[in-house]
Amino acid sequence: MSAETLRRAAEKITRLCAEPRDLVSLWQESTEVLARAVPHYWTPCFYTLDPASLLMTSHFHHGLDEFPREWLVSEYYADDVNQLVDVVRSKSGIATLHEATNGNPASSPRWHRNMVMGGDQELITRLRTRSGEVWGALALYREPRAPIFTDHEKTFVQSVAPLLAEGARAALLLGQAREPDCADSPGLLILDHNGDVESTTPGVERWLAELPDGDWDSGRLPSSVLTLAGRTLSMAEHPHRGDIAVSRVLSRSGTWVVLHGACLSSTTAPRVAVIIEPANPARLYPLLMSAYGLTEREKDITRLVLRGASTSEIAVDLVLSAHTVQQHLKSIFDKTGVHSRRDLVGKVFFAHYEPRLRDNEQRARDHHPLRGEPWPQANHSA
Structure with missing residues (x-):
């Protein structure tokens, strides 16, 4: 793809993201631009993530109105590569499945899942604003025997990711302002x-x-x-x-x-x-308190666990010893009824975020604004 084509595509996405619109329209119009700049299979998969937890709140993939639950189970419970939180937390904020598997994608359960839909290659990039908040992720795919994503294409995707993040944030805020559901x-x-x-x-x-x-x-x-x-x-x-x-x-x-x-x-x-x-609405905090009775320190640690932080990273962030972090984790596990970090992430997602994702799927079908915050009521049957 020529440098001029990529430049025009970047300018088009800049204009799209600077004009307030509903989120689905933003994704649809951005899809047309991306198709010209970075050829890919079928259609992109756009995700919104809660900046507080980095857990998924919505997805948009033309032709896939409902995200399969087994894929969500794999995303939050399976031991695999190229998962959203790992890419989002990485230094570059972009990764391909081929790179993550050292050129052997068939070793990943994720690849076998993608192949069912016809996608051999997978490229994921985080959508992070220049101020540092992550509002989503973008995944592009290519069919078998298609050329590998080039460095120029990855650089282009990285360059427009902050614009798409700002556009997503504005679209979610605009939708909530038009259909307010709480005092804040x-x-x-x-x-x-x-x-x-x-x-x-x-x-x-x-x-x-x-x-x-x-x-x-x-x-x-x-x-x-x-x-x-x-x-x-x-x-x-x-x-x-x-x-x-x-x-x-x-x-x-x-x-x-x-x-x-x-x-x-x-x-x-x-x-x-x-x-x-x-500024900095922390809807995750009252949710965790009301559902599980966590202390302020336990809420801080849970937030970092949801974001994929290790014990040492949590200790540095909160100025605690690793031993103290482990003691808090034990209390958190007892209160939430889980036995591991992965179980904690899965429980919070399926209790408080999958209902929001399903609600957003219905909202998209009904042409209503999408929501970015976790579901307000716990769903302990999940």
């Missing part, structure tokens, strides 16, 4: 090119009241919103940069709030969507 759901307002409010989602007034120097009742928007909107409009004039307008603001109540700005496509004057959300 994001707020959305649309501004015209003069900074005047065109429309809002329910409850956005509460978010605006939290921001300094604004007065919703008198029609005065907070300066942080207007500044972000101005930056967004300015950045829209240079889409090749691939930046997303984001700002962090200390609210009147003393908590941090994050604002995201993105331009909306329009045949007339440009418009800006501003999404407001709490």
Whole structure:
């Protein structure tokens, strides 16, 4: 593939990810671009992952409306290579099944599963924002006897991965703002090119009241919103940069709030969507507490276990001894009724994340916004 083709494809993905849209539309339109830049078998498989746990919350694969449960069991219980969490945590954030098996993919159960669908080669890359949050993963496949993925193709995929991550994050926030389900759901307002409010989602007034120097009742928007909107409009004039307008603001109540700005496509004057959300929402924490009664330290360790961290990595991250980590793990296993880290990951996924993944599959079929957070209620029958 020529350098010019890859450059145009990267610019197209930059534009797609900078314009707020629902997640399925983003994946569908990105698929068309990827097909021209990196030839592959059938269609990509897009995943969203919960940044707090790195567990799967949705997948989109045209023609595969329901992800087989046995594949999920293999992903979270089997001893195999090229699993999502391993690729996501790797230094490069990208891997192929051929590389992971030293050129012998038939040694991997994953390869045999892929071959049932006709895919011999598998390339996975993480979708991580420039700020370091992982919002998903992308998998591409090639049929038997097709050329191996080249270094140029892998470099291209790596270059657009942060853009796709930002696009996924914005799409999930946009969907939740349009269909809020809790008090901390994001707020959305649309501004015209003069900074005047065109429309809002329910409850956005509460978010605006939290921001300094604004007065919703008198029609005065907070300066942080207007500044972000101005930056967004300015950045829209240079889409090749691939930046997303984001700002962090200390609210009147003393908590941090994050604002995201993105331009909306329009045949007339440009418009800006501003999404407001709490900084670092930790929905995983109350879920673990309510379901299993974990202490704060046990929740911290469980979060790192879910993310694939080793005992030594947990010890360094939390400034604990390896022995103390092991003692906490024993308590966590007792409370959750498991006997190993792998069982813990599997139990949390199938109790709290598979229901979300299945709900998102139905949402996609019904053309409703997808959700990125774990399922709010424990499903102990899983």
